[in-house]
Amino acid sequence: xxxxxxxxxxxxxxxxxxxxxxxxxxxxxxxxxxxxxxxxxxxxxxxxxxxxxxxxxxxxxxxxxxxxxxxxxxxxxxxxxxxxxxxxxxxxxxxxxxxxxxxxxxxxxxxxxxxxxxxxxxxxxxxxxxxxxxxxxxxxxxxxxxxxxxxxxxxxxxxxxxxxxxxxxxxxxxxxxxxxxxxxxxxxxxxxxxxxxxxxxxxxxxxxxxxxxxxxxxxxxxxxxxxxxxxxxxxxxxxxxxxxxxxxxxxxxxxxxxxxxxxxxxxxxxxxxxxxxxxxxxxxxxxxxxxxxxxxxxxxxxxxxxxxxxxxxxxxxxxxxxxxxxxxxxxxxxxxxxxxxxxxxxxxxxxxxxxxxxxxxxxxxxxxxxxxxxxxxxxxxxxxxxxxxxxxxxxxxxxxxxxxxxxxxxxxxxxxxxxxxxxxxxxxxxxxxxxxxxxxxxxxxxxxxxxxxxxxxxxxxxxxxxxxxxxxxxxxxxxxxxxxxxxxxxxxxxxxxxxxxxxxxxxxxxxxxxxxxxxxxxxxxxxxxxxxxxxxxxxxxxxxxxxxxxxxxxxxxxxxxxxxxxxxxxxxxxxxxxxxxxxxxxxxx
Amino acid sequence: xxxxxxxxxxxxxxxxxxxxxxxxxxxxxxxxxxxxxxxxxxxxxxxxxxxxxxxxxxxxxxxxxxxxxxxxxxxxxxxxxxxxxxxxxxxxxxxxxxxxxxxxxxxxxxxxxxxxxxxxxxxxxxxxxxxxxxxxxxxxxxxxxxxxxxxxxxxxxxxxxxxxxxxxxxxxxxxxxxxxxxxxxxxxxxxxxxxxxxxxxxxxxxxxxxxxxxxxxxxxxxxxxxxxxxxxxxxxxxxxxxxxxxxxxxxxxxxxxxxxxxxxxxxxxxxxxxxxxxxxxxxxxxxxxxxxxxxxxxxxxxxxxxxxxxxxxxxxxxxxxxxxxxxxxxxxxxxxxxxxxxxxxxxxxxxxxxxxxxxxxxxxxxx
Numbered sequence: 001x002x003x004x005x006x007x008x009x010x011x012x013x014x015x016x017x018x019x020x021x022x023x024x025x026x027x028x029x030x031x032x033x034x035x036x037x038x039x040x041x042x043x044x045x046x047x048x049x050x051x052x053x054x055x056x057x058x059x060x061x062x063x064x065x066x067x068x069x070x071x072x073x074x075x076x077x078x079x080x081x082x083x084x085x086x087x088x089x090x091x092x093x094x095x096x097x098x099x100x101x102x103x104x105x106x107x108x109x110x111x112x113x114x115x116x117x118x119x120x121x122x123x124x125x126x127x128x129x130x131x132x133x134x135x136x137x138x139x140x141x142x143x144x145x146x147x148x149x150x151x152x153x154x155x156x157x158x159x160x161x162x163x164x165x166x167x168x169x170x171x172x173x174x175x176x177x178x179x180x181x182x183x184x185x186x187x188x189x190x191x192x193x194x195x196x197x198x199x200x201x202x203x204x205x206x207x208x209x210x211x212x213x214x215x216x217x218x219x220x221x222x223x224x225x226x227x228x229x230x231x232x233x234x235x236x237x238x239x240x241x242x243x244x245x246x247x248x249x250x251x252x253x254x255x256x257x258x259x260x261x262x263x264x265x266x267x268x269x270x271x272x273x274x275x276x277x278x279x280x281x282x283x284x285x286x287x288x289x290x291x292x293x294x295x296x297x298x299x300x301x302x303x304x305x306x307x308x309x310x311x312x313x314x315x316x317x318x319x320x321x322x323x324x325x326x327x328x329x330x331x332x333x334x335x336x337x338x339x340x341x342x343x344x345x346x347x348x349x350x351x352x353x354x355x356x357x358x359x360x361x362x363x364x365x366x367x368x369x370x371x372x373x374x375x376x377x378x379x380x381x382x383x384x385x386x387x388x389x390x391x392x393x394x395x396x397x398x399x400x401x402x403x404x405x406x407x408x409x410x411x412x413x414x415x416x417x418x419x420x421x422x423x424x425x426x427x428x429x430x431x432x433x434x435x436x437x438x439x440x441x442x443x444x445x446x447x448x449x450x451x452x453x454x455x456x457x458x459x460x461x462x463x464x465x466x467x468x469x470x471x472x473x474x475x476x477x478x479x480x481x482x483x484x485x486x487x488x489x490x491x492x493x494x495x496x497x498x499x500x501x502x503x504x505x506x507x508x509x510x511x512x513x514x515x516x517x518x519x520x521x522x523x524x525x526x527x528x529x530x531x532x533x534x535x536x537x538x539x540x541x542x543x544x545x546x547x548x549x550x551x552x553x554x555x556x557x558x559x560x561x562x563x564x565x566x567x568x569x570x571x572x573x574x575x576x577x578x579x580x581x582x583x584x585x586x587x588x589x
Numbered sequence: 590x591x592x593x594x595x596x597x598x599x600x601x602x603x604x605x606x607x608x609x610x611x612x613x614x615x616x617x618x619x620x621x622x623x624x625x626x627x628x629x630x631x632x633x634x635x636x637x638x639x640x641x642x643x644x645x646x647x648x649x650x651x652x653x654x655x656x657x658x659x660x661x662x663x664x665x666x667x668x669x670x671x672x673x674x675x676x677x678x679x680x681x682x683x684x685x686x687x688x689x690x691x692x693x694x695x696x697x698x699x700x701x702x703x704x705x706x707x708x709x710x711x712x713x714x715x716x717x718x719x720x721x722x723x724x725x726x727x728x729x730x731x732x733x734x735x736x737x738x739x740x741x742x743x744x745x746x747x748x749x750x751x752x753x754x755x756x757x758x759x760x761x762x763x764x765x766x767x768x769x770x771x772x773x774x775x776x777x778x779x780x781x782x783x784x785x786x787x788x789x790x791x792x793x794x795x796x797x798x799x800x801x802x803x804x805x806x807x808x809x810x811x812x813x814x815x816x817x818x819x820x821x822x823x824x825x826x827x828x829x830x831x832x833x834x835x836x837x838x839x840x841x842x843x844x845x846x847x848x849x850x851x852x853x854x855x856x857x858x859x860x861x862x863x864x865x866x867x868x869x870x871x872x873x874x875x876x877x878x879x880x881x882x883x884x885x886x887x888x889x890x891x892x893x894x895x896x897x898x899x900x901x902x903x904x905x906x907x908x909x910x911x912x913x914x915x916x917x918x919x920x921x922x923x924x925x926x927x928x929x930x931x932x933x934x935x936x937x938x939x940x941x942x943x944x945x946x947x948x949x950x951x952x953x954x955x956x
Contacts, residue, residue, distance in 0.1 A: 524647035527655070544609060550651075551612045557644045560619030 008128050011162050018121040018165045047176055051107045057100045099186035106179030110172040117168040124162055147354035163224040250287050351378045352387055359390035369415050372397055375422035376506055380429050389426045391441050394419050406447045417456040421506055428513045443467050455503040462491035489514050493525035501543045508549035515553040525550055617665040624672045642684040649693035658701055660711055666698025667713045674718040688725055695737035704775050727762040732769045732776045739779040743786050760787050760794050767801035781812050784830055785823040795833025800843040810854050828855040841875040849887035856894055857928040863895045873907045882915035890925040893939050
């Protein structure tokens with residue numbers, strides 16, 4: 001997909017830049033100590049030359065030792081050869097000078113940091129290749145697999161790994177510059193002063209662009225460090241501000257307090273025998289009382305109940321947790337294992353993110369169609385942090401299936417069916433929350449021209465009846481909505497004979513949710529296909545899941561409470577069955 | 590090779606069977622609650638909702654077309670019947686279709702069951718309220734509803750007749766079902782089963798039953814001697830029943846001849862002694878007067894087996910009279926007697942009578 005290609009290309013270029021910067025020559029230099037084999041590379045060429053130079057100085061120079069010995073021999077043979085010198089054997093240099101040692105440490109550290117960056121860059125390229133690799137399977141399975149990988153990249157610090165490479169290279173550069181400075185100090189102080197000045201200027205320049213980048217996102221001089229600083233500041237600021245600001249205020253006002261106290265002492269000399277309170281204690285004590293009073297009043301204004309305190313703190317400090325085995329009360333799920341529900345919520349959340357992302361970012365028709373199919377099986381609006389369904393995209397996909405005469409384009413019947421099913425599904429789920437909320441997801445206006453054959457015509461017909469009542473009404477009183485839902489409901493439950501099991505499951509699912517939304521004038525859906533006699537037959541050809549859905553609808557109509565957890569699992573069993581059907585198809589064929 | 594859809598359905602059904610059971614149980618509880626707490630209307634913030642009871646017939650009607658209903662639904666439907674009977678006055682006040690609900694519940698519970706399957710046992714919880722069903726079902730029910738009811742009660746009678754009032758409480762209703770003719774195979778089978786399951790009331794039924802009903806049933810040995818663990822009891826009950834019918838006031842004349850033969854065949858395979866049964870000498874006389882020699886042949890075989898000449902004074906003259914008037918029946922009678930002897934009936938005196946008859950027929954010169 002194009003997004004993945006861009007995504008991988010961006011990181012791949014970063015990694016290639018890193019690898020070019022520290023390419024093989026550095027490594028080859030270490031192994032073979034042959035600078036002639038080095039290729040073009042900025043950092044490698046520079047560092048290899050200096051490291052080679054420094055390496056030779058780590059051991060005593062044999063030429064200097066020989067020259068000293070020859071000088072001693074000459075003086076022994078002819079003491080007048082060099083006036084003022086005695087013929088003594090020069091001491092053998094055992095320890096490397098500290099300046100050379102420091103220089104070597106800095107340069108080798110620079111070298112190893114750059115090597116580490118190269119190593120991580122190579123690993124990063126392997127990870128990117130794995131990300132692009134397809135595991136096979138259907139389009140939906142591939143999308144799911146790809147979404148899992150994408151979420152894995154976001155959850156694990158892959159981005160930080162890649163972003164750390166330039167920082168490592170910058171660190172390597174700094175170490176090299178420091179090493180050079182130290183080396184030149186050892187050789188010549190004048191040259192060293194120039195180098196140190198330029199290095200300091202470079203560091204200051206870097207710090208300034210880091211600060212500038214961190215201060216504003218619009219600043220063009222962005223670096224990984226500035227981005228990290230900015231993000232960290234966003235996280236830390238609300239937490240440390242209440243703590244740091246009072247402390248800073250105290251510190252800043254202390255001189256004033258002290259000055260005031262000294263003035264007070266001067267103007268009011270203490271009586272004999274009276275204890276003079278220390279100004280530090282007094283200032284801190286008054287500050288503590290002020291702080292305590294503010295915290296107390298803040299808490300009293302925010303919370304009205306001890307339970308509200310804990311819940312508010314939980315909401316503010318961390319994301320709402322997924323229900324675990326212990327957090328799901330058994331009375332709500334009399335026959336569902338809590339593990340199933342937790343697993344369902346995880347799967348559902350993953351599907352929500354996957355489908356929303358695909359429909360908002362991808363234009364590949366096959367991927368869009370697969371995602372649209374999945375939309376009709378997902379429980380949307382599960383929690384407050386849930387992603388809004390990509391309703392406009394689905395709506396566009398549906399409208400794109402019809403020509404100017406409102407006839408379905410040949411070959412787009414499936415797409416029209418699944419997109420309309422998704423629209424009805426989202427609309428029904430929104431209606432389960434509230435009718436006002438459902439207004440955000442309005443149904444498409446269908447004309448009679450589009451009504452064709454098969455499952456699509458069934459949905460179109462239902463939509464036509466419902467929207468006819470709704471859009472023709474001048475006011476938006478809920479009575480018109482009621483009539484709309486009753487029409488939708490009535491048309492949907494008379495499932496035509498020619499439809500398949502998947503359609504029956506989805507329709508039963510939809511009816512279940514419409515019933516769960518407590519519509520006032522719902523009729524009892526009779527199960528089965530309508531026969532010529534007006535009754536319903538072939539009950540047993542209906543899938544088990546659809547049957548269970550209808551049972552739950554009946555329970556609702558009979559005022560028996562159906563827990564939402566049951567609906568969730570019912571939905572997902574349908575979705576699971578859908579995927580199982582595809583898998584079975586693959587196995588059998 | 591099975592189609593992928595069927596394979597898939599098979600897999601899914603195995604996974605969802607538990608959920609099916611549980612959701613059906615929830616539906617059962619919902620139905621019980623609706624019947625028990627019959628509220629005319631319910632007020633909600635959205636509006637006024639109709640009585641949920643009005644939805645119930647549609648739901649039950651939908652359930653009736655579900656062929657592969659779980660077995661638990663049968664016991665639950667029987668429970669609904671009890672609640673409907675218990676809450677009948679309230680239901681009629683708020684919703685006038687309580688009878689419809691009762692009949693639909695019976696249909697949901699029993700219509701789909703195989704009436705020939707004797708080994709299927711479904712645990713039914715019988716309550717005192719179920720007795721009220723008898724009047725409603727036999728008065729207003731169709732033949733299929735009556736069959737549903739009989740199916741339920743024969744099911745009860747198989748296993749719990751000593752703990753709960755069973756079919757004998759509706760014995761008086763079974764004798765007067767001629768208006769339902771011709772009987773459907775299901776109703777016919779269930780009526781035969783019901784008569785065979787009425788225990789000590791069987792003679793009362795035998796005395797009161799309409800001969801039109803018996804003619805409509807056309808019972809044969811295969812209907813009675815079915816593969817069942819309680820075949821002996823069932824057969825003995827039927828033999829007892831036929832004996833009562835034959836010795837009733839009009840039984841001699843109005844009972845069809847196949848039932849006479851059936852009686853002999855049942856007797857030939859029965860282990861019951863019938864020694865305590867009162868012998869009515871009027872039967873032989875009536876048959877002789879009416880010159881119904883075939884029926885008389887059957888009856889003589891029966892009397893020889895049960896009472897013998899010691900218990901029935903007019904047996905030997907009647908036998909000789911039969912041989913004299915209808916010589917063709919001799920061989921048939923002899924065959925029956927042999928069959929009865931093989932089953933353990935002591936009919937030695939009949940042999941001597943046969944020898945005497947042979948002498949009379951052949952004459953003194955016959956070797």
